[in-house]
Amino acid sequence: MLPRRNAIYLLIILSLLAGLFSGRAIFFSVAYVLGGLLIASFFWAWTAVRWISITRRTRSRRAQVGSTLEEEFIVRNRAFLPKLWLEIRDHSNLPGHQASHVAPAIGIRRSYHWQVKTACVARGEFQLGPMTLISGDPFGLFLSPRYISAVTRLVVYPIVLPMRHIELPLGILSGGDARRRRTPYVTTNAAGVREYMPGDSLNRIHWRSSARRGEFMVKEFELDPLVDVWLFVDFSVSSLVDAPGTRRIEYQNGQRGAAIPNGREIATSTEEYAVVIAASLAQFIIESDRALGFAAYLPYREVLQPDRGMRQLNHILEALAVARSLTSLSLAQMLILETPYLTRGTTLLIITSSTDTGWIAQARLLQRKGIRPMAIFIDPISFGASVDIQPVQTALRASNISALIVRMGDDIAIALAQRPL
Secondary structure, three states: OHHHHHHHHHHHHHHHHHHHHHOOHHHHHHHHHHHHHHHHHHHHHHHHOOOEEEEEEEOOOEEEOOOEEEEEEEEEEOOOOOEOOEEEEEOOOOOOOOOOEEEOOEOOOOEEEEEEEEEOOOOEEEEEOOEEEEEEOOOOOOEEEEEEOOOEEEEEEOOOOOOOOOOOOOOEOOOOOOOOOEEOOOOOEEEEEEEOOOOOOHHHEOHHHHHHHOOOEEEEEEOOOEOOEEEEEOOEHHHOOEOOOOEEEEOOOOOEEEEEOOOOOOOOEHHHHHHHHHHHHHHHHHHOOOOEEEEEEOOOEEEEEEEOOHHHHHHHHHHHHOOOOOEOOOHHHHHHHHOOOOOOOOEEEEEEOOOOOHHHHHHHHHHHOOOEEEEEEEOHHHHOOOOOOHHHHHHHHHOOOEEEEEOOOOOHHHHHOOOOO
């Protein structure tokens, strides 16, 4: 654009000089025409990106690694002049998302749309947008950009692998009424009856009481005597090991995001293995109708009190989607800070790749208090770390703590179905 404008400027100057020296009016007319051309082109370029609306439709703001994100874009021309061409530059930070597009001529009061499909290759929280609209005049003298700051948030959940069997040290409270807390779920502990309310399931109606009272009565239930399961995931920076060649998301601000897997395999990082194991265990436990709690430093503190149902699973997956191994707090410190309120008989699942035996000493103290810990140890040696895991294995056996060992390349569903050591 600039060389063309410079040529016009030069022609205007030459025309004015020729008119001054020769006195002929035609040179001044040429200068006026060229000047008018510049003014008209600038005004056209300015209006080319005005009176335009762009709509971005995303089917879902939640996705999962391995799924496909579908977006539809609609550009509408609300001006009384046609748009000869329009370039839309998308500044989203979702890896592999190519939503930038060049739209052809859009007539008066017409629209143009296109679709974009992107494979979600890495977990995390991403930004869709902002966008920049660029257009120009018919003579190619000016470009006019227009920045659209609107953004939307997309969360990509980690991979969740189906689990068929896991041997957990499930704690069971003695007695059937250890907890007197009402629950919307059907359990084996009926606590009483109440009047029917709109929305109650018909299979909860107590027909004998309904016949006796002359109105529908439904059964109420208490939580069953099975105690809670807690999931502790270690995201300390000291436990992070990336295998050689591991690629991570690079953001524009210089920060690094989650590791990117090669093909359909899990990314070669202990962090990613911990995330996938935690997500898969969470789904298995919640589908088993158990109350599950979650604790991790992501690096910010994230503690979810025990609960059941898909809402709890979604909260856990959302936390795991943005988890990064950046905290300086060790797993041993995490156990000290977050376990004082765990009740006796609680099942505690610890996912870590830390070779510091301090966390095992804390787990042994919890075991003496009646809490049942189980370790899922991600072997850092298989990721290329030069460490010795023999002290960890010896300490786990000496403490009589159940443990499963997962190595890089293992089938996680099969590895977690093994008999604990």
